[in-house]
Amino acid sequence: MKCCKENEYQDRNRMSLTIIADPSLCMFHFCREDLSGLGHEAWDPYIEGELFQYVERFLIAGNVAMNVVSLQELRQCGVCVDYQVIYNQCVGVN
Structure with missing residues:
Protein backbone atom coordinates (compact mmCIF):
# COMPACT_ATOMS: atom_id res chain seq x y z
CA MET A 1 0.00 0.00 0.00
CA LYS A 2 1.38 3.37 -1.00
CA CYS A 3 1.51 6.03 1.70
CA CYS A 4 0.76 9.60 0.91
CA LYS A 5 1.40 12.84 2.69
CA GLU A 6 -1.48 14.18 4.77
CA ASN A 7 -2.02 17.21 2.48
CA GLU A 8 -2.18 14.92 -0.60
CA TYR A 9 -4.86 12.84 1.12
CA GLN A 10 -6.84 15.95 2.05
CA ASP A 11 -6.64 17.35 -1.49
CA ARG A 12 -8.14 14.16 -2.94
CA ASN A 13 -11.07 14.32 -0.52
CA ARG A 14 -11.65 18.06 -0.72
CA MET A 15 -14.88 19.00 -2.44
CA SER A 16 -16.92 22.14 -3.04
CA LEU A 17 -20.53 23.15 -3.48
CA THR A 18 -22.49 26.37 -3.70
CA ILE A 19 -25.07 27.73 -1.30
CA ILE A 20 -27.32 30.78 -1.48
CA ALA A 21 -27.86 32.77 1.71
CA ASP A 22 -30.56 35.34 2.34
CA PRO A 23 -29.21 37.39 5.27
CA SER A 24 -32.46 39.36 5.54
CA LEU A 25 -34.27 36.12 6.50
CA CYS A 26 -31.27 34.25 7.99
CA MET A 27 -31.92 31.32 5.65
CA PHE A 28 -29.61 29.34 3.35
CA HIS A 29 -30.17 26.96 0.42
CA PHE A 30 -27.90 24.26 -1.01
CA CYS A 31 -27.60 24.40 -4.80
CA ARG A 32 -26.52 20.74 -4.99
CA GLU A 33 -29.51 18.67 -6.14
CA ASP A 34 -29.32 15.95 -3.47
CA LEU A 35 -29.24 18.58 -0.69
CA SER A 36 -31.72 21.10 -2.08
CA CYS A 77 -27.53 39.40 -6.26
CA GLY A 78 -30.05 41.64 -4.54
CA VAL A 79 -30.26 40.59 -0.90
CA CYS A 80 -28.98 37.06 -1.57
CA VAL A 81 -25.33 36.06 -1.45
CA ASP A 82 -23.77 33.02 -3.17
CA TYR A 83 -21.01 31.22 -1.27
CA GLN A 84 -18.62 28.46 -2.22
CA VAL A 85 -18.34 25.86 0.54
CA ILE A 86 -15.07 23.92 0.60
CA TYR A 87 -15.25 20.75 2.68
CA ASN A 88 -13.54 17.44 3.34
CA GLN A 89 -15.90 14.73 2.20
CA CYS A 90 -16.74 11.70 4.26
CA VAL A 91 -14.93 8.61 3.05
CA GLY A 92 -15.70 5.02 3.85
CA VAL A 93 -19.12 5.72 5.32
CA ASN A 94 -21.53 2.82 4.90
Missing part, protein backbone atom coordinates in the same frame (compact mmCIF):
# COMPACT_ATOMS: atom_id res chain seq x y z
CA GLY A 37 -34.87 19.36 -0.82
CA LEU A 38 -38.17 18.39 -2.35
CA GLY A 39 -38.72 20.42 -5.50
CA HIS A 40 -35.38 22.13 -4.84
CA GLU A 41 -37.14 24.48 -2.44
CA ALA A 42 -35.52 23.67 0.94
CA TRP A 43 -34.20 26.64 2.89
CA ASP A 44 -32.56 26.14 6.28
CA PRO A 45 -32.39 28.72 9.06
CA TYR A 46 -29.22 30.00 10.71
CA ILE A 47 -28.34 32.51 13.38
CA GLU A 48 -26.78 35.75 12.16
CA GLY A 49 -22.99 35.49 12.27
CA GLU A 50 -23.06 31.68 12.43
CA LEU A 51 -23.66 30.65 8.82
CA PHE A 52 -20.39 28.66 8.68
CA GLN A 53 -21.31 26.62 11.76
CA TYR A 54 -24.83 25.86 10.50
CA VAL A 55 -23.63 24.77 7.05
CA GLU A 56 -20.98 22.58 8.64
CA ARG A 57 -23.47 20.96 11.06
CA PHE A 58 -25.87 20.22 8.20
CA LEU A 59 -23.17 18.62 6.02
CA ILE A 60 -21.75 16.56 8.89
CA ALA A 61 -25.22 15.36 9.99
CA GLY A 62 -25.96 14.33 6.40
CA ASN A 63 -22.71 12.32 6.17
CA VAL A 64 -21.58 14.56 3.33
CA ALA A 65 -18.60 16.18 5.06
CA MET A 66 -16.12 15.42 7.80
CA ASN A 67 -15.73 19.18 8.25
CA VAL A 68 -16.05 22.47 6.38
CA VAL A 69 -12.76 24.15 5.50
CA SER A 70 -14.01 27.51 4.23
CA LEU A 71 -17.01 29.56 3.19
CA GLN A 72 -16.09 32.08 0.48
CA GLU A 73 -18.40 34.74 -0.93
CA LEU A 74 -18.74 34.41 -4.70
CA ARG A 75 -21.23 37.14 -5.60
CA GLN A 76 -24.23 39.08 -4.42
Whole structure:
Protein backbone atom coordinates (compact mmCIF):
# COMPACT_ATOMS: atom_id res chain seq x y z
CA MET A 1 0.00 0.00 0.00
CA LYS A 2 1.38 3.37 -1.00
CA CYS A 3 1.51 6.03 1.70
CA CYS A 4 0.76 9.60 0.91
CA LYS A 5 1.40 12.84 2.69
CA GLU A 6 -1.48 14.18 4.77
CA ASN A 7 -2.02 17.21 2.48
CA GLU A 8 -2.18 14.92 -0.60
CA TYR A 9 -4.86 12.84 1.12
CA GLN A 10 -6.84 15.95 2.05
CA ASP A 11 -6.64 17.35 -1.49
CA ARG A 12 -8.14 14.16 -2.94
CA ASN A 13 -11.07 14.32 -0.52
CA ARG A 14 -11.65 18.06 -0.72
CA MET A 15 -14.88 19.00 -2.44
CA SER A 16 -16.92 22.14 -3.04
CA LEU A 17 -20.53 23.15 -3.48
CA THR A 18 -22.49 26.37 -3.70
CA ILE A 19 -25.07 27.73 -1.30
CA ILE A 20 -27.32 30.78 -1.48
CA ALA A 21 -27.86 32.77 1.71
CA ASP A 22 -30.56 35.34 2.34
CA PRO A 23 -29.21 37.39 5.27
CA SER A 24 -32.46 39.36 5.54
CA LEU A 25 -34.27 36.12 6.50
CA CYS A 26 -31.27 34.25 7.99
CA MET A 27 -31.92 31.32 5.65
CA PHE A 28 -29.61 29.34 3.35
CA HIS A 29 -30.17 26.96 0.42
CA PHE A 30 -27.90 24.26 -1.01
CA CYS A 31 -27.60 24.40 -4.80
CA ARG A 32 -26.52 20.74 -4.99
CA GLU A 33 -29.51 18.67 -6.14
CA ASP A 34 -29.32 15.95 -3.47
CA LEU A 35 -29.24 18.58 -0.69
CA SER A 36 -31.72 21.10 -2.08
CA GLY A 37 -34.87 19.36 -0.82
CA LEU A 38 -38.17 18.39 -2.35
CA GLY A 39 -38.72 20.42 -5.50
CA HIS A 40 -35.38 22.13 -4.84
CA GLU A 41 -37.14 24.48 -2.44
CA ALA A 42 -35.52 23.67 0.94
CA TRP A 43 -34.20 26.64 2.89
CA ASP A 44 -32.56 26.14 6.28
CA PRO A 45 -32.39 28.72 9.06
CA TYR A 46 -29.22 30.00 10.71
CA ILE A 47 -28.34 32.51 13.38
CA GLU A 48 -26.78 35.75 12.16
CA GLY A 49 -22.99 35.49 12.27
CA GLU A 50 -23.06 31.68 12.43
CA LEU A 51 -23.66 30.65 8.82
CA PHE A 52 -20.39 28.66 8.68
CA GLN A 53 -21.31 26.62 11.76
CA TYR A 54 -24.83 25.86 10.50
CA VAL A 55 -23.63 24.77 7.05
CA GLU A 56 -20.98 22.58 8.64
CA ARG A 57 -23.47 20.96 11.06
CA PHE A 58 -25.87 20.22 8.20
CA LEU A 59 -23.17 18.62 6.02
CA ILE A 60 -21.75 16.56 8.89
CA ALA A 61 -25.22 15.36 9.99
CA GLY A 62 -25.96 14.33 6.40
CA ASN A 63 -22.71 12.32 6.17
CA VAL A 64 -21.58 14.56 3.33
CA ALA A 65 -18.60 16.18 5.06
CA MET A 66 -16.12 15.42 7.80
CA ASN A 67 -15.73 19.18 8.25
CA VAL A 68 -16.05 22.47 6.38
CA VAL A 69 -12.76 24.15 5.50
CA SER A 70 -14.01 27.51 4.23
CA LEU A 71 -17.01 29.56 3.19
CA GLN A 72 -16.09 32.08 0.48
CA GLU A 73 -18.40 34.74 -0.93
CA LEU A 74 -18.74 34.41 -4.70
CA ARG A 75 -21.23 37.14 -5.60
CA GLN A 76 -24.23 39.08 -4.42
CA CYS A 77 -27.53 39.40 -6.26
CA GLY A 78 -30.05 41.64 -4.54
CA VAL A 79 -30.26 40.59 -0.90
CA CYS A 80 -28.98 37.06 -1.57
CA VAL A 81 -25.33 36.06 -1.45
CA ASP A 82 -23.77 33.02 -3.17
CA TYR A 83 -21.01 31.22 -1.27
CA GLN A 84 -18.62 28.46 -2.22
CA VAL A 85 -18.34 25.86 0.54
CA ILE A 86 -15.07 23.92 0.60
CA TYR A 87 -15.25 20.75 2.68
CA ASN A 88 -13.54 17.44 3.34
CA GLN A 89 -15.90 14.73 2.20
CA CYS A 90 -16.74 11.70 4.26
CA VAL A 91 -14.93 8.61 3.05
CA GLY A 92 -15.70 5.02 3.85
CA VAL A 93 -19.12 5.72 5.32
CA ASN A 94 -21.53 2.82 4.90
